[in-house]
Amino acid sequence: MIHDQADYAREDDDVHEPLLSEKDETTVDVREASPLPDDLTREELTLPAPSEPEIARHYTRLSQMTWAIDSGPYPLGSCTMKYNPKFTEDVAADPNAAIHPDRSARSAQGNLELQYRLQEFLGEIGGMDAVTLQPPAGAAGEFTGIAVAKAYHEHHGNDRSEVVIPASAHGTNFATAAMAGYDVVELPSGDDGRVDVEALEAAVGDDTAALMLTNPNTVGLFERDITEIAEIVHDAGGLLYYDGANLNALLGRGRPGDMGFDVMHYNVHKTFATPHGGGGPGAGPVGVVDELAEFLPAPRVREAEEGSGYEPFEPDNTIGKVHGFGGNWLVLVKTYAYIARLGDEGLADAAAKAVLNANYLAERLDLDVPYGPFHHEFAATAGDRDAADVAKRMLDFGVHPPTTKWPEMVPEAMLTEPTEIEGQSSLDDLSEAFNLAYADSDEALDAAPNRTAASRIDQVAAARDPQLSWQALDGE
């Protein structure tokens, strides 16, 4: 399947769809317009003032120059790009749900009920005792979880300074630990791509606040020694943090809570198919075991006394807040709708099909796939080809390429996660794109992509001389 992307250009100067500012710039004399005293206002404001038809065309055109799940395969490893069921948009658009967060609990029973129900769903799915919905993304969930762990240690008078993280972990894990004020202890991967238990034993000690782990890990391998790993960390007085990015592979077959994890985040835009929105919003609810519940952010929601609905409450030793209000509400509503749509069997089937797809796809690739057995994703290696070049060439074959050059344990990695939404023929197309690109000539790879709205972009040059606004361009 080949895809030519729509694009727009002016013949004269080869500018793609003009900037709004190139279409119109209107200046308003603010001081004349404003009832405020002049010394409190700006002088003027200059922005585009396009008409509605112009706006409609502008964004319609921009949209057509944007690849999305609804365009075709988008197998970004670790990112879990699933189809986003349309009806969840309608559920979230309910005007009755569009209320202000400072409403009294009495007058916001509907939203409180939905929050409560979602907390319950997530608790069940993760095997966790208490859940907060507040963190607005996965990384925010990590930060929340680590802050909760820190509060727990401090509450118990433990002064611990380190967080242990496998080398294969996502960048957010490292950055989160640092943001929370911890030193990062990086754990090299074992030969089998998993945590090396001996190395872990050596790394863990009195200073260990927590081990952050995702399971299956970022190349889709289940940490088989998880029981032992948990024991090691717990014995040292540390906590086990579960990065929920890969929970989609476990649904209905394993729960972090049952594996010894004490705190976890759920990544709802991955596991529960809420849209990625070109980079967000997502949501990253956090679940914890009983002992940590008192530290969760405030408020959480519980059932009020018999028959009187739901109420927000502040956990006893709450860390306070991680978002100005309750997080990304619209995303949480879509999460609820998705989980309710699938139910137990649907969730388990989603995991099964995701794993089936990854294994089937890998089977068809001419590229090597080190390590196994993997679950919902795998890191193929481009070997002596440049993974990024192979990826650019794949764009010409009508698919989005996988995540490239990460994790580093696989050289020239192409981290691939087709998710459950692709069918056999789509996977066949995808494998063809992989194989054709992988086998293509150096010249073809260098010249790729050719069928896209822009040809290969020099990102290094762009970063050397950053131009971050149309004002910066005007100044050229």
Next chain:
Amino acid sequence: MIHDQADYAREDDDVHEPLLSEKDETTVDVREASPLPDDLTREELTLPAPSEPEIARHYTRLSQMTWAIDSGPYPLGSCTMKYNPKFTEDVAADPNAAIHPDRSARSAQGNLELQYRLQEFLGEIGGMDAVTLQPPAGAAGEFTGIAVAKAYHEHHGNDRSEVVIPASAHGTNFATAAMAGYDVVELPSGDDGRVDVEALEAAVGDDTAALMLTNPNTVGLFERDITEIAEIVHDAGGLLYYDGANLNALLGRGRPGDMGFDVMHYNVHKTFATPHGGGGPGAGPVGVVDELAEFLPAPRVREAEEGSGYEPFEPDNTIGKVHGFGGNWLVLVKTYAYIARLGDEGLADAAAKAVLNANYLAERLDLDVPYGPFHHEFAATAGDRDAADVAKRMLDFGVHPPTTKWPEMVPEAMLTEPTEIEGQSSLDDLSEAFNLAYADSDEALDAAPNRTAASRIDQVAAARDPQLSWQALDGE
């Protein structure tokens, strides 16, 4: 502005986005599944059963291979392709309006009120005394109007067999008159592109049931002699029918009712910017003067006794019905919303800007434009070039071409109606596309279009061996 259209193809056999049937065909054994006796059911049913993600991709891709107003200029003369305000979609999507047409009047007051209001709006705008909303398109409006005229004549014991129509009129006028059982008398255009009053006088007589006219006519010329024309027809005992396709040029500056027209249709997807939907639905309400009101289709809506809301009623000598229910309701709602949004001044401004745009664009064209002064549209002539070829080449310049080869009074006509929604720079782009294509080489014209999802399609061959379903293809 150049536009490359998105498209999808398989490399192996160059099939664009596969048919649903090429993706899946599932057969159901109906007799096994049905509770009905076998002799009342079919044996089996074979249709595609794609999953929702596949459906989303299929139609997303198809949409990207479809030019629309929201893609760019779409200056189809006579078709009045305006921007369709998005908010009217939301108004029409109100679930409270989604009721069954057989509701009691008592329980459908909301819908009746909106119908009543819209009847009033349209009556005002056209200068008509009574309006029916029932006809589901312009042509259906014509049919309704002519049927009403016929009923009027019959009621008054007049046996009239002819409808007079200028040669420049739209095909629907001729077809409508024939459908209604009339003989068509075609009136050649005068030298100035308008009705030749003398020829009209000769054509009109005792057999004349009606003259059908659009004003401005299909090349945008106002029929200056309209008062005389009306007199001639009326004196002969005929009626004057106004084809509302060009009413958008007159809004606020002239009303068919004031010009002597007795019956007219409104074309709401033209004049009032309801979406054209790839070919429909539209709506074609009909307005008449008092004398004809009793013949309008049933039901119409009126105010009920003081304070008791609205009620449907049957005009005394109604022609009955022209649609199984009340017509294209969702379209009518959008019509109401559009008219209310613009109000008196907005409607008048829409006409003014539409006329301004047509005149400005014509001014910039290298093509000749015979006849004038024109209003909202004009027919340029491609002279010794083939208008259809010029049009195909225009596609390569990122615009939709005008209506071609019609009306026939202009050789190689390019009937152009930019409407009010294009701005100056868009009109400049459009004129450039015209001029470049017009000046291009024969080879370039023959080879066009090149930047579209399909290259030039052989419509003659397609009509020679019609293949109208995927079943027909299977049979190849």
Next chain:
Amino acid sequence: MSGTGGTPYAPHTDGETAAMLSAIGVDDEEALFDIPDAVAFDGEFGIEPRSEREIRAECSRIFARNDDLTEFLGRGHYGHYVPSVVDHLADRAEFLTSYTQYQPEVSQGFLQALFEYQSMLVELTGLPVANCSMYDAATALGEAATLADRVRSTSGDVVLVPDHLREAKRAVLSNYCAGADLTVESYPMVDGNADVDALADRAGDDVVMVYAENPTVRGCIEERLAAIGDLAADADALFALGSDPVSLSVLEEPASVGADVVVGEAGALGLPTAYGMGLGIFACSDEFLRQVPGRLVGVGEDAAGDRAFTLTLQTREQHIRKERATSNICTNQAWVALRAAIHAATLGPDGLVDLANDCVREAAALADRIDESSGATAPVHDRHHVREFAVRVDQPAAAIAEDLEAEGFAVHAIDEHLLQVCVTDLNAGRTDDLVAAFEEVI
């Protein structure tokens, strides 16, 4: 942006307007209008412009004046649940804001969607030709009659329709027939089905078309369609059959009972209950290919030799053949056809058949319960039903319907002592309450 009072949908700044006027060489927009004073309008419509927000609020207030009833209404306009994906895809601007595919090279997407719609109708009807829409079932029936008039060389001028026909549909048909000097006559029914014997007596040289519905407007499945088809054939009349795509997914295939034309209402797929807005089906046998009204999408090749879609056989149409066209239809219901196709795709054949079977089962079950519990007789006709059935009550039907309305339910009163009740997936969850209401008011 345009100044106050102008249309918000024109992009002209005052400066641009001035520049454009000067390029044309006139002083103001008024100078461009060539309207004699005698007929110029200088009054006011009296329509106040409003913001989009005000209009949304206003219309929402107006529509809230419709009572909140649970509708058990059908008789030609059916509500089924329309999956959300239908709205989201059909609302894409490329579909909604495009027009007839006069330039197929930039309209491949919509053309393919319509071609697929036609193909689905071909499968459902068994007939090889389906156009890509008429306005609604009633106008499609009218077009069938004029087709019959064109293709049948009989001297006949009678169109026979079932006595159980929606009155409005008959009225539309009559208007179409009037122009072709055809006459509409009814044939009688026995117990909800066509009286085939009476029909046999009536069918003769003067008949150009016999029309039957399956299911009938009362929801009855016609049991002797093939016999009707034979009768029509013997009389050299066209056999036109009316149905809808949900029913067609399980009922006898029209082609197999000799239907020459299938008309009907496809809005049962894709459209929500829309106050009667519809989507007319028109399918027929190959023989009439060049007589079909409306638009047809066919397959052809582009210059590169690739498969491509295009409108075809346009010489039938009014814009080419004028008064000798097969119909005056121009703007049709393309976007509604798109919606129906998407809806059908989401259901697949399983889902479609399930939906139809549920409509059969639910109707039977509800009729039984009303019959048992309320003292009313249901179903009135001893037939198999799809979705709907008639109910006989001793009291005046209109009064009962009014009482039911007071209980929150809408049903049809179709005759002095006849009600009609329609059950689909949309209201099936409320049948308990309806039965209770029946008990209450009877």
Next chain:
Amino acid sequence: MSGTGGTPYAPHTDGETAAMLSAIGVDDEEALFDIPDAVAFDGEFGIEPRSEREIRAECSRIFARNDDLTEFLGRGHYGHYVPSVVDHLADRAEFLTSYTQYQPEVSQGFLQALFEYQSMLVELTGLPVANCSMYDAATALGEAATLADRVRSTSGDVVLVPDHLREAKRAVLSNYCAGADLTVESYPMVDGNADVDALADRAGDDVVMVYAENPTVRGCIEERLAAIGDLAADADALFALGSDPVSLSVLEEPASVGADVVVGEAGALGLPTAYGMGLGIFACSDEFLRQVPGRLVGVGEDAAGDRAFTLTLQTREQHIRKERATSNICTNQAWVALRAAIHAATLGPDGLVDLANDCVREAAALADRIDESSGATAPVHDRHHVREFAVRVDQPAAAIAEDLEAEGFAVHAIDEHLLQVCVTDLNAGRTDDLVAAFEEVI
């Protein structure tokens, strides 16, 4: 389609599943899972699958349990009318269902939209760098503090914030500060504005950042921002200013009062009232370019030499720099930024300024009327206000708020005897009723 009980969003037929399993060489899907028995889950979540229609009905029932109140609420979360075109365009699947633009060649459209969003923020703040979103105002403030910690070489560890700060925002800031060993302290206010003298006394070497808001959370316009900026500069502390794009369209340009960083809430554009969901602004001076948290879109060239957009300066980010990244943020609020940009485009600078001015006028007018008619004091602070203002009542504020709620209105109770009222275009039409309700309950 998958069998019953499977996910409806996987396309596998049973046959395909079997073929795929056999290609892999296993018997069933279970064989692909490598989970030790000891930790395998064989229980049930107890979540019943439902149809999309059921879920829509269920959620609509749940949300209907929210009372139907007219909200005069603000304090950091503002509702303005969002034109319909914003929804229709932002909901296009290409925008909604794409992700971070890791492959810029196929993501030019979204990148350009984000670049335009950044540019709008640059115009509104006067600062040359704006990222393309943080989660919300509170987390953006937290990021500003950690930026200050990174860029300021002072030995200081104090972040000074106004006493009138939303408690929740302060709590978020504290969590961000905790990891960097920073301490949050408040500086006092006089009559709704920063007490600049007190601030001058406090500002010293130990201060790394001074934060002010304009307008404040009580809606007051800060009158001496430049003085605060100078104070911060003298102390070698970062001056961070909080605002929102509507207010910024008329208020003093942050750059002109010496702001180093602007944070705040841009969800006032593009988002409906969304239960607190937001869109964090982060803009700063060039100096901190390589220290900015979050994503930046820049302009570059493609191989053909054409202008092209791309994410840039990614070496700041966690996926490259891990624990030395400028932030841990990954998924952000890109789609909300898109919405804000579209909304801003629909308003244009005129519309934006009008909206802001209305928020100033309406607030003043409403405060006056409450003050005059009800015996309450409003505004409490003798300042200019944007949207909102405090009201002093003799009675307990909470009780008054509760009484107002019974009348159908929601207002804030922010202190024992202080209420807060927020008026925007959304509720301006209900001010008469609110004033009447105030009279009623006071």
